[in-house]
Amino acid sequence: MEGAARPVPGDPLPLGLSRGPRVTRTKQLDFLHRFMASPLVPSFSASGAGLSVHHAHLVHLAHNLSFTILEQLHVQKLVAVVKEKLSNRQEVSWSNDIKRHLHDVMSLGVGTELLITPDTTLLLELYNLKKGDRGKAIFRHKLPHQNITLEASWPGLFIDKNGVYWDVPLSLSADLASVGSESGLSYHVLLQQNSGEPKCFGGGEETSDVPVALLPGLCAKAAVSIKKSIDVWRKKEDKLKNVQPYDVFLSEPHVSFTGIIGAVASGSFGDCSKRMSMQNEILKSNAFKYFDERNKFAAFADLFASVNFTAQHGNFQRLLLDLTRVSARLDISSGSLFLRGASQLAQDFFFSRRPDLETFCDVCPDVIVSLQQQIVGPFSFRVESTVTIDPKKQDHFVRVDDSVFAIDWALKVLGSAKATAWYSPKHQEAMVELRFFET
Template sequence: MANLRTAMDSAFWDLNVSSPHTLEGSAKAIPGDPFPLDGARASRALRIQQLSLLGTGFPLGIIPSYSPASHKDSGSFSLQSLLLRPATSNWWLGVIGQIRPKKLISSIKAEFFTNDELEVPTFKDAARHFLDKSLYSVGLCTEFLLTPASSVKLSTERDGEKKGRRSKVMLSHELPYHDITLEAAWPELFIDHKGQYWDVPESISLDLSSLVSESGLRYRVGIHKNSGHPQAVNAVNDEAPTSLMPGLCAKAAFSYEKSRDLWRQKETQNDLMVKKDRGWFWRPSYDVRLKEPHAAVSGIFGGSFAAWFQDGHSPVAVELRGDGNTSSSTKKRSPVSADFFGSICYRFQHGKFRELYGDLTRIDAHLDIGSASALAKRVVNGFKSSSANSAIDPMSSPRINLIFQQQVVGPIVFRVDSRVSLASLPGKRGPHIEDFIYSLSYSLRLLQSGKVVAWYSPKRKEGMIELRVFEF
């Protein structure tokens, strides 16, 4: 099922979106933005845990990724590897290394072909290029259990091309029916719905979330604090989102979700056991979450309330990285706000995902309304004037998210996630595609519902390989 809870989680500051921009492999979605694509949601497994398992299936344990660098001469292609991972029963430590080979190869080629004296470069000359710190990024992450229900995770990373480093600490505690999370980062990386990145110098959040009850009710409360001016990482001539501006915010949200099958073909013993010449063999589905053909409808409805305890009406300087210039954002943030959101989903699956060919075709379509108040305001203002309003408030337009999955061969599945906005662009009427992601996944039967996913986002010009377990 498409992750309907994304609708609620995106209202807070802890929804992780997959991104090769950091060694951690994720960035935070910005509250108040349209819901991210389901295919963009980051894996629940830590990046170090992913590399530890993925490394066994790649040559020398090296995992490729693709992301534009700060400097064009470094290239977009990079290679990651897990360098170290000692562990005990209640503690582990991991070190990730990354290199961008384009700059290294270019500098070595220049050493050979631009030598005026026609002398062959020495080993020392070539080795000097390998010692260039700008080629490498290093990240360290450790986690240890305080109690069986409590854990602390610490991480830090440094990019050789940039000054400073990223550090993060997260304390989590599990209660019988709730989860408590305290998280702080210096700085925290956010990504908006346009694919642009923003750094907040300091981001601290405390969150209490309930587990989903049998009735479908779920609620969350939290406090979040931003300090320092948001810095644009790759945005040009754009204003910082208001939710990233300095201030202290208290937020509460609730949601109610329900799902009903229109029809479903239950798994039987004949599906699990197959008779061959040498006897009976056990043949489970490649993914237990895709084992039953069905058609179903589901939906989620919820509301959120936020209160800012610091004036957000004053202009906030936004630093555009690269040239050091600053600009002022004149956006205004309401000190108190309340809103409703909702999502309706229809899904259809053909096939049981057991055979070698043609045993899985699946379509998920859901209509998302991120802000009922913004939509109502747009309707009142009229569709003719909605274009200007939509440019100011991207939440004023409903969006349709479409997910198509098709088995290629065996456990390999091709998938396309797309988001269609029903608003009109300036000078162009009618719906338009806002974002889409291509991916290929290889399901791992031994993990029941685990898969290796290689995805690419044309909008962000980014791609990476991840391990996802028990995730849609």
């Protein structure tokens, strides 16, 4: 019902998760109901409740106050109840039987949002009211050049790099982030407190180890980066006059590169500090690291970098085949490990030594490639995949680890927004959501 999960600290953002600005799930559902003729919005999770449909009733109590009732219907459970009823020869009234199973097939939630000032909002949501075990409170304030977010979740929902969801009984966070820009300096400061033992979401059996970063404790993290975009080629002519593109950010054919380089520093108190002594990437790198097991304190600092290549053909104005877009992103999560490996490979080359495969793996970046192709009008098909380069496996030197397939419906009236229906075959998940300013 929440429609959102935070990545585990230190893990990359899994495919499928939005990287653009988000609105609350409540507002997403309300928009889909009102303007896209979708009274029921589906989602699917093979490891959870299977196929579900969602609906939201949004009521404006005042010009700055709204109240919402959230409904989630578990379709597969409902079908099972109906089959059981049809196969049961005993004459039991349908109404009594449905009431008996209503607890299993439907979940209810409520939420309220208060607009304190034009730049300040307070959101309170409670999920699964029958059990009364999920909720969150979010305070947001916009400054001229920063965004402040204070959040309390009980439990906090996180997703790790393998796509596994985890519940932390209580998660508190304070977030300060600079407003994003095409180029220049940006920064992000996060303070997070986790309490209680993490458990696999939904109460299922834990098939993987609990992420150490989610263990109880306090973590402070700060990151600063510099971003630079370079256009190799951009064509601003040949646009149709008086025809608005389906997405203003996808209206110019171009070939461009974007580079990001930055530094991150963190300090941890409590059980979550054990992460510094357990991750192989941290132990092998030359990054600054300090771990005091007795006092449960750890500190860490490192560099990171990212390079993104994008090529686009078409203006996304015409009815058919007016957008083809490919991109590839190379992420270096540990700059110190990369520099250490690159230095070792340079020495091996200079002295004509055979390079170590482990060292070669250290300099291989994480690669994400994507392709977007217009189908007709505002509809386009998109596929995004992670590509792993592993010289240790000669038969699978390059392999595709994960892919997400999506159909995007560009919402022309909003400038740069889209309704996205995506599916992940690896994790057997699917969802329909709104995304903004995401290219």
